[in-house]
Amino acid sequence: MFKNILFIFIPIFIYLILFNFIEEQKDLILLSLIITTIVYWATNLVPLYFSSLIFLFTAFAFSLASKDIIFSGFSSGAFWLVFAGMLIATAIKNTSLTQRFTNLFSNIENLTYVKLLIYISIFAVLFSFVMPSSVVRIVLVVPLAIALASSLGFEKEDKGYTGIMLTFILSTSLPAFTILPANVPNMILAGLTKEIYNYELLFSYYFVANFLVLGFIKNIIIVSLVYYFFKDEIKNKLKKEETQAFSKDEKVVLATIFTMLAFWMTDFIHQVSPSIIAIVGVLFLAYPTINIIKAKDFNTINFSSLIYVVAIISLGSIVASNNFLENSFASFVNKYEAFDLEILNYISLTSFMSVSGIVITQPTIPAIFTPIAQQLSQISGFSLSEIFMMQIAAFSNVFFPFQAPPLAVGLALSQIKQRDMLKIILLLAFITIVFLYPLEYFWLSFLR
Numbered sequence: 001m002f003k004n005i006l007f008i009f010i011p012i013f014i015y016l017i018l019f020n021f022i023e024e025q026k027d028l029i030l031l032s033l034i035i036t037t038i039v040y041w042a043t044n045l046v047p048l049y050f051s052s053l054i055f056l057f058t059a060f061a062f063s064l065a066s067k068d069i070i071f072s073g074f075s076s077g078a079f080w081l082v083f084a085g086m087l088i089a090t091a092i093k094n095t096s097l098t099q100r101f102t103n104l105f106s107n108i109e110n111l112t113y114v115k116l117l118i119y120i121s122i123f124a125v126l127f128s129f130v131m132p133s134s135v136v137r138i139v140l141v142v143p144l145a146i147a148l149a150s151s152l153g154f155e156k157e158d159k160g161y162t163g164i165m166l167t168f169i170l171s172t173s174l175p176a177f178t179i180l181p182a183n184v185p186n187m188i189l190a191g192l193t194k195e196i197y198n199y200e201l202l203f204s205y206y207f208v209a210n211f212l213v214l215g216f217i218k219n220i221i222i223v224s225l226v227y228y229f230f231k232d233e234i235k236n237k238l239k240k241e242e243t244q245a246f247s248k249d250e251k252v253v254l255a256t257i258f259t260m261l262a263f264w265m266t267d268f269i270h271q272v273s274p275s276i277i278a279i280v281g282v283l284f285l286a287y288p289t290i291n292i293i294k295a296k297d298f299n300t301i302n303f304s305s306l307i308y309v310v311a312i313i314s315l316g317s318i319v320a321s322n323n324f325l326e327n328s329f330a331s332f333v334n335k336y337e338a339f340d341l342e343i344l345n346y347i348s349l350t351s352f353m354s355v356s357g358i359v360i361t362q363p364t365i366p367a368i369f370t371p372i373a374q375q376l377s378q379i380s381g382f383s384l385s386e387i388f389m390m391q392i393a394a395f396s397n398v399f400f401p402f403q404a405p406p407l408a409v410g411l412a413l414s415q416i417k418q419r420d421m422l423k424i425i426l427l428l429a430f431i432t433i434v435f436l437y438p439l440e441y442f443w444l445s446f447l448r
Contacts, residue, residue, distance in 0.1 A: 011036040049304035052311030073310030077275035084278035085139025090297040098147030124171035134406040142413040153235025160232030169410035177396035178215035189366035305412030316361040353394035365395040
């Protein structure tokens with residue numbers, strides 16, 4: 001009963017507060033809808049798919065953006081990557097390839113839970129150098145993570161299971177913000193700096209400036225937090241099994257995955273979308289003569305999770321195309337008064353950009369703040385290059401899973417509880433602002 005009252009009261013309360021500050025009715029409804037949806041997502045007051053459908057329907061009913069933008073989530077590459085990823089996961093499961101992956105960990109002597117998390121995090125970060133798209137990485141590693149957790153004797157309700165999933169997902173996504181081609185916001189930033197300022201973001205400088213603090217040290221903190229909250233004991237020892245010859249189906253699935261990987265890693269040459277590559281791979285594996293992905297596998301797809309992913313992407317598209325929100329951020333920046341201490345300017349500006357990601361989502365941060373980077377440079381005293389690096393610190397700091405599509409995809413595929421991920425990323429966001437931002441400031445100062 002109390003949840004029902006909150007469900008109705010929250011949007012009314014938000015609307016009435018904003019009514020005093022926003023004159024245009026359409027902008028008022030849009031901002032009320034965005035904040036309400038974020039509250040629903042963050043609190044899980046209603047199921048994620050239900051709040052997502054409300055967002056899409058309301059935006060459509062009130063024509064808050066064009067139909068193409070409102071339903072852009074359905075046509076986005078991320079949606080089709082998740083869809084394809086769910087089916088590729090079933091192909092891996094159907095051929096028992098996951099067992100071969102778990103055998104890799106059987107080579108580790110005296111395997112403990114903390115050692116397992118460390119090895120997983122190292123594997124995840126190294127994979128970020130090889131595979132450019134974070135969503136694709138999540139799609140590939142989650143089925144392997146599930147198989148590994150099961151082989152070690154963990155059930156879905158166990159802390160150990162959740163810890164393994166979170167380490168795979170977070171270490172695959174968050175440190176990769178410091179590796180230039182590894183995440184979408186990175187590439188948006190690089191494209192806009194070149195287009196607007198003719199400034200080329202080089203892989204080497206990008207990596208040196210960001211990876212030590214926001215990649216390496218942050219990854220250590222991720223593992224530490226996961227171990228603290230989800231400490232468990234390994235229940236089954238992994239037995240080193242004799243290597244058997246690959247079956248025909250295993251060879252077909254492996255060849256398909258490696259072919260997709262080759263195309264994903266060379267997309268700068270052929271310009272074919274990662275989602276198209278994934279769908280072609282699924283169609284091949286589902287072809288009646290191959291029949292590794294079977295008709296019944298399509299019935300196992302978690303469509304509620306897909307709707308959630310669609311709404312997240314559509315929200316980001318609506319925000320990025322809305323002049324009112326863009327002008328609001330610009331006017332807020334104009335009112336900024338610089339501190340006497342440069343480090344306080346760094347922390348305050350970076351934190352502002354980071355917190356704005358709760359409303360505009362991570363991929364939209366560089367889309368909103370790069371065009372006003374010159375303005376930010378003038379009022380803060382930082383160089384353009386430093387403003388760009390501050391954006392990386394901002395969009396690599398995530399407060400809620402819905403802000404970053406890879407985390408939302410990871411939740412959808414692993415089916416762990418949102419509150420378990422929230423424990424880690426909320427505390428990690430606080431540690432980042434209080435500890436890592438000052439550390440990053442001193443590191444950038446050293447590199448000047």
